[in-house]
Amino acid sequence: MLNLVLFGPPGAGKGTQSQKLIDQYQLIHLSTGDLLRSEIAQGTALGMEAKKLMDQGVLVPDEVVIGMISNKLDANKNSKGFIFDGFPRTVAQAEALDQLLATKDSAISAMIALEVNDDELERRLLLRGKDSGRPDDANPEVIRKRIAEYNNKTAPVANFYKTQNKFYSIAGIGAIEEIFASLCSVINQL
Numbered sequence: 001m002l003n004l005v006l007f008g009p010p011g012a013g014k015g016t017q018s019q020k021l022i023d024q025y026q027l028i029h030l031s032t033g034d035l036l037r038s039e040i041a042q043g044t045a046l047g048m049e050a051k052k053l054m055d056q057g058v059l060v061p062d063e064v065v066i067g068m069i070s071n072k073l074d075a076n077k078n079s080k081g082f083i084f085d086g087f088p089r090t091v092a093q094a095e096a097l098d099q100l101l102a103t104k105d106s107a108i109s110a111m112i113a114l115e116v117n118d119d120e121l122e123r124r125l126l127l128r129g130k131d132s133g134r135p136d137d138a139n140p141e142v143i144r145k146r147i148a149e150y151n152n153k154t155a156p157v158a159n160f161y162k163t164q165n166k167f168y169s170i171a172g173i174g175a176i177e178e179i180f181a182s183l184c185s186v187i188n189q190l
Contacts, residue, residue: 001106002027002081002190005088007158008114009150010143011121011128012172013179017114018083020180025187028076031085035068036060046071066096073104081109090153094160109190111161112183114172118147 002025006014022029036054039047046067050060065087073082088094101107116124122143129137136142161167170182 001079001109002187003084003101003106003109004081004187005084005108005111005161006114007111008116008172009118009121009154010146011124012114012116013124013176014085014114016176017180017183018085020176021083021183021187024180024184026080027083028072028079028081029085030069030072030082030087032065032068032087035065035072039068039071044071062090062093062096065093066100069097070100070104073100073106084108088157091157091160094157108161108164108166110166110168110186111158112186113158113167113169114179115169116172118144120173121147 004021004027006018006021008014018029021027036047036050040051041047046064050064050068053060053064069087076082084097088097098108122140125137125143125146126140128134129139136146158167168186170179170186172179
């Protein structure tokens with residue numbers, strides 16, 4: 001089973017490349033944001049717990065998110081693998097994900113990071129903000145805060161996977177097809 005964590009700061013191109021990887025390798029897209037919305041819409045116990053917390057402005061605890069991921073894995077036991085989007089964001093989440101996958105006789109195959117410098121990220125997000133309607137993509141100050149938040153809190157997850165020899169870094173600047181070819185080159189060697 002191929003289980004990938006596609007990693008990178010906001011604007012690195014994860015969404016674009018995720019879809020291409022899903023199509024190429026027949027992976028299941030596992031987005032924690034989508035999972036939360038789906039569980040809430042279905043009225044599951046985990047969904048109702050998450051909604052209650054979100055309505056209070058509280059972050060959904062890792063245990064709840066891991067429970068939702070477990071449900072998604074169980075519902076797709078015969079898949080060729082998963083691409084994790086937006087998770088893990090902390091070392092604690094990476095550890096919890098590893099433990100969950102181990103209970104299902106599986107593991108993360110690789111974390112692949114799309115490396116893009118901060119100036120390019122800001123340029124891309126401002127450009128995306130013109131079409132997306134997302135206020136967080138239109139404000140340079142907010143964009144810089146999002147990038148700093150990623151660098152301070154999420155980037156340490158890379159070290160977690162480096163210690164397992166599962167971390168790969170590729171340039172996230174260039175033509176979409178060139179970046180995709182670099183991703184496939186890494187994946188095809190796993």
